[in-house]
Amino acid sequence: MIPLSGDIANAKGILRDKVGPSETKRGTSTLKRGFAHMLKNGVVMDVTTVEQAQIAEDAGAVAVMVLDKLPADVRKAGGVARTASIRIIEEIMDSVTIPVMAKCRIGHVYEAKVLETTDVDMIDESEVLTPADEFHHIWKWDFTTPFVNGARNLGEALRRIEEGAAMIRTKGEPGTGNVAEAVLHIKNVNTELRRLKSIYDAGDEQDLVSLARELKVSFSLVEETAALGRLPVVNFAAGGISTPADAAYLMTLGCDGIFVGSGIFKSDDAKERAQAVVLATTFWEDPEKVKEAQKMVDERQSMLGLDTKNLELRMQERGSTA
Amino acid sequence: MKGVNIGILAVQGDVAENVSATRMAMDELGIEGIVSEVKSPDQIADLDGLVIPGGESTVIGTLSLVNGSLKKIKEKIASGMPVLGTCAGMILLSKKAKDKVVGEMEQPLLDYLDIRIERNAFGRQKDSFEAEISLEKIGIPAFRGVFIRAPSVLEAGKNVEVLSKIDEKIVAVKQGNIIGTSFHPELTEDLSLHKYFLTLVQKKG
DSSP states (O other): OOOOOOOOTTOTTOEEEEETTEEEEESOHHHHHHHHHTTTTOEEEEESSHHHHHHHHHHTOSEEEEOSSOHHHHHHHOSOOOOOOHHHHHHHHTTOSSOEEEEEETTOHHHHHHHHHHTOSEEEEETTSOOSOSSOOOOGGGOSSOEEEEESSHHHHHHHHHTTOSEEEEOOOTTSOOTHHHHHHHHHHHHHHHHHHHHHHTTOHHHHHHHHHHHTSOHHHHHHHHHHTSOSSEEEBOSSOOSHHHHHHHHHTTOSOEEESHHHHTSSOHHHHHHHHHHHHHTTTOHHHHHHHHHTSOGGGSOOOOOSTTOSOOGGGTTOOO | OOOEEEEEEOSSSSHHHHHHHHHHHHHHHTOOEEEEEEOSHHHHHTOSEEEEOSSOHHHHHHHHHHTTHHHHHHHHHHTTOOEEEETHHHHHHEEEEEETTTEEOOOOOOOOEEEEEEETTTOSGGGOEEEEEEEGGGTEEEEEEEESSOOEEEEEOTTOEEEEEETTEEEEEEETTEEEESSOGGGSSOOHHHHHHHHHHHHHO
């Protein structure tokens, strides 16, 4: 089981107040990471309108992520991509019962503050939008609302957790409809975790210290992760997932759940595809059920997608050195 | 002696936490038996007790309806099988659920607990909270309540025992062998509620 503790001393996002006569705390790691645990084995869907959000909810999405444009359209439009219109986020919050997430630019503390004040359930500090700070991510311990961050490898994942991320997802290559990069990123993390665990199991403290330096994270977080043998927060797959089989494959690689961006609402059979991806994620262990899910979609209606090798814009590289 | 067979409904949500809490509670009580993740009607048919975890009630309900698990759980409840439902689990066990913002809901429910639920009763995630609560009636005077986008019980029928309240809102109930809580005992290290559930399973046995 993944531990839920992990608060830093005096995290500003932890608020103490009262519900009736009892003392309460909000914004603790238990509540932020716990929220992510409630999403496990589920599918979070990118949406841009109320109508899409309702399709997602009816299909069995565990949450929706509100964007101004789907990642594929962000890629096409070029220019600067920013957080979604608050009015649309609010309309969606008023029309679905499942959690509503929204994206802010990497390092953009005030876009995140605005989203927190809007009362979204989780903030995605996302490489799909144009970074506002090339050198720093947001110090997420200052927030009561939990954050999810993208990562391509163990170092990125642990650095984001150290900044207060309550959940991690692979970056993949958003808006391409190509699952290859998400597969690569989850395998990177898995391989590095195995290496970390073997050093820990061998009791080689010196090597563990040098690994912490290599990953650019604190020794204590490296030690905690090594003992667990997995990331200390919930870890989803994201970036380029478009079919039920894509989702099921990523679940077999040890992901806790799935984000689908352009894959659903850039296809011509969005409704069926949304249901099918949920079914495949839930019953990923059963090939017969995944086949049934795959049968619900038509490959001729999948988004065309892009080869990830010769892209002008590699979104995954945003914020990766910080 | 035959051990007890406890299942954790593993459609979606914090399944692993409930497996671990139930397993540890069993070990501490010295009860023989197995704890496993269950998804299909066949697996549910063999159970002596079921835990429905936290997660999204719409997702767990819809997918359990699709594969026939919902019907099987209803039959088992009718035959007296104890069930512990936490958060989404309590919503699923109820007869009627509405959302604080969106209003009346049409979602698949188990239709057992004679309660009317308000989903997201304390607000959105930012208002999720931890607080000390009490379940005196079942011998648990103090318990750490972890409330995540939690529901509350608006009305409880006369056969429903109210186990706990916070700020005048009902957050834990019992009817027959069925317990529902707004909060997540599986996210704390306190095993007392899972232990209490296991004693119900043993008594039924």
